[in-house]
Amino acid sequence: MGLKAFLSRRVVTPQGMRPAAVMVEEERIRAVASPSEIPPSVDREDFGNLALLPGLVDSHVHINEPGRTEWEGFETATRAAAAGGYTMLIDMPLNSIPSTTNVEALEAKREAARGKCSVDWAAWGGVVRGNQQDIEPLARAGVRGFKCFLVHPGIEEFSMVSEADLRKSLPHVARSGLPLLVHAELPGPVDAATEQLQTADWTRYPTYLQSRPDEAEMAAIQLMITLCREYGFHLHIVHLATARGLEPLQAARGEGLPITVETCPHYLHLTAETIPDGATQCKCAPPIRDHASREQLWQGLRDGIIDLVATDHSPCPPSMKRMDEGNFQTAWGGIASLSMALPIMWTEARQRGFALTDIVRWMAEQPAKLAGCQAHKGQISPGYDADLLVFDPEAEFQVTSDRLHHRHAVSSYLGETLRGVVKRTYVRGKLVFEDGEFPGRPSGREFAPASPEMSVRR
Numbered sequence: 276m277g278l279k280a281f282l283s284r285r286v287v288t289p290q291g292m293r294p295a296a297v298m299v300e301e302e303r304i305r306a307v308a309s310p311s312e313i314p315p316s317v318d319r320e321d322f323g324n325l326a327l328l329p330g331l332v333d334s335h336v337h338i339n340e341p342g343r344t345e346w347e348g349f350e351t352a353t354r355a356a357a358a359g360g361y362t363m364l365i366d367m368p369l370n371s372i373p374s375t376t377n378v379e380a381l382e383a384k385r386e387a388a389r390g391k392c393s394v395d396w397a398a399w400g401g402v403v404r405g406n407q408q409d410i411e412p413l414a415r416a417g418v419r420g421f422k423c424f425l426v427h428p429g430i431e432e433f434s435m436v437s438e439a440d441l442r443k444s445l446p447h448v449a450r451s452g453l454p455l456l457v458h459a460e461l462p463g464p465v466d467a468a469t470e471q472l473q474t475a476d477w478t479r480y481p482t483y484l485q486s487r488p489d490e491a492e493m494a495a496i497q498l499m500i501t502l503c504r505e506y507g508f509h510l511h512i513v514h515l516a517t518a519r520g521l522e523p524l525q526a527a528r529g530e531g532l533p534i535t536v537e538t539c540p541h542y543l544h545l546t547a548e549t550i551p552d553g554a555t556q557c558k559c560a561p562p563i564r565d566h567a568s569r570e571q572l573w574q575g576l577r578d579g580i581i582d583l584v585a586t587d588h589s590p591c592p593p594s595m596k597r598m599d600e601g602n603f604q605t606a607w608g609g610i611a612s613l614s615m616a617l618p619i620m621w622t623e624a625r626q627r628g629f630a631l632t633d634i635v636r637w638m639a640e641q642p643a644k645l646a647g648c649q650a651h652k653g654q655i656s657p658g659y660d661a662d663l664l665v666f667d668p669e670a671e672f673q674v675t676s677d678r679l680h681h682r683h684a685v686s687s688y689l690g691e692t693l694r695g696v697v698k699r700t701y702v703r704g705k706l707v708f709e710d711g712e713f714p715g716r717p718s719g720r721e722f723a724p725a726s727p728e729m730s731v732r733r
């Protein structure tokens with residue numbers, strides 16, 4: 276493959292949005308040039324007024340394979356990703372069987388992924404009770420960091436960790452130099468609140484919301500800040516839902532602690548006030564909170580306290596959502612949004628005066644940095660992988676099940692009209708999605724840095 280030029284009047288680069296020609300050779304971006312500088316002999320693709328963005332990176336996805344492929348899987352998750360403008364996913368260590376809590380399980384995941392991926396991927400490892408001896412071997416074997424739960428995750432194979440468990444694991448996490456991603460809710464406040472709701476009506480969303488109070492998130496955040504101060508590891512708070520968490524996190528960062536923060540499209544789009552009774556497709560943990568909290572999370576993004584937006588794409592078979600009975604207590608918690616995250620975010624962001632450069636920072640640059648692939652992914656810059664997304668920021672569409680592409684067409688967003696259409700997605704220079712179609716064979720692969728020793732700092 277020779278040199279090829281991708282032109283657009285709106286190319287989003289780290290220096291801002293401008294007319295440019297992105298010169299691609301083999302799998303890499305060779306240069307970002309002025310359109311007038313392209314030699315006439317060069318093959319070109321001109322997208323005109325459509326925007327050209329770096330492929331998005333999703334640092335929070337539950338692919339669930341091997342073991343729960345009936346929930347999702349590499350093939351369907353990475354197709355949904357390509358349709359959503361994502362070119363790289365980092366897979367959570369649960370709910371696959373086995374969970375990715377030792378090197379053998381990581382190898383099983385690699386085996387399961389082979390030949391099925393439309394986009395690139397990498398793995399997070401799990402920190403569970405008693406696996407502290409597996410942490411550094413997992414780091415050397417190529418996980419991008421670790422994930423733990425402070426509250427029961429809803430499945431049996433992945434144990435939650437207590438403060439005592441964490442104290443055994445954190446020296447190893449700190450030595451690996453990799454981030455620890457934390458599901459920050461403590462069981463105490465959740466159990467106490469749920470106890471009070473024994474006879475409540477669980478088809479009503481407010482019942483579920485009350486069962487997972489802000490205090491559960493707040494207590495977990497405080498605990499993790501204390502441990503971060505003590506052990507000096509990179510703490511990453513996943514899916515922040517309570518806006519009350521912003522203040523302590525900002526203060527902790529102010530004292531120089533290595534903390535990053537994520538939230539998800541559903542917390543930035545949906546509100547508790549508008550979730551109908553029985554709408555278990557909107558159940559996730561921590562829960563979607565009220566309108567005021569949503570607006571404060573947007574302010575957290577504006578202020579830079581929230582670094583990034585990841586999907587927490589976590590599908591399951593429709594029967595597990597208990598849609599027939601609409602029971603928020605027994606329904607599986609998890610929202611699938613890989614193919615819709617960008618339009619959801621753009622619809623909300625543009626109304627608040629944000630630009631495509633902000634979207635790229637939250638959904639490409641910062642997630643790539645969290646996963647340690649910021650020298651290869653998440654930017655349109657020379658030397659980077661030619662992961663590109665052709666986006667029509669003005670077009671509107673209605674969310675229909677044929678646009679979802681994950682395994683089961685369950686979605687919180689069906690029927691909504693959203694702004695922003697993904698036209699094409701390229702992974703390392705190869706077209707993987709175009710107007711609803713997936714041309715070519717799946718050629719996504721696991722992200723592996725050029726020098727393996729870079730993945731573990733000693």
Ligand SMILES: [Zn+2]
Nearest residue numbers: 335367587589
């Ligand atoms: Zn998750």
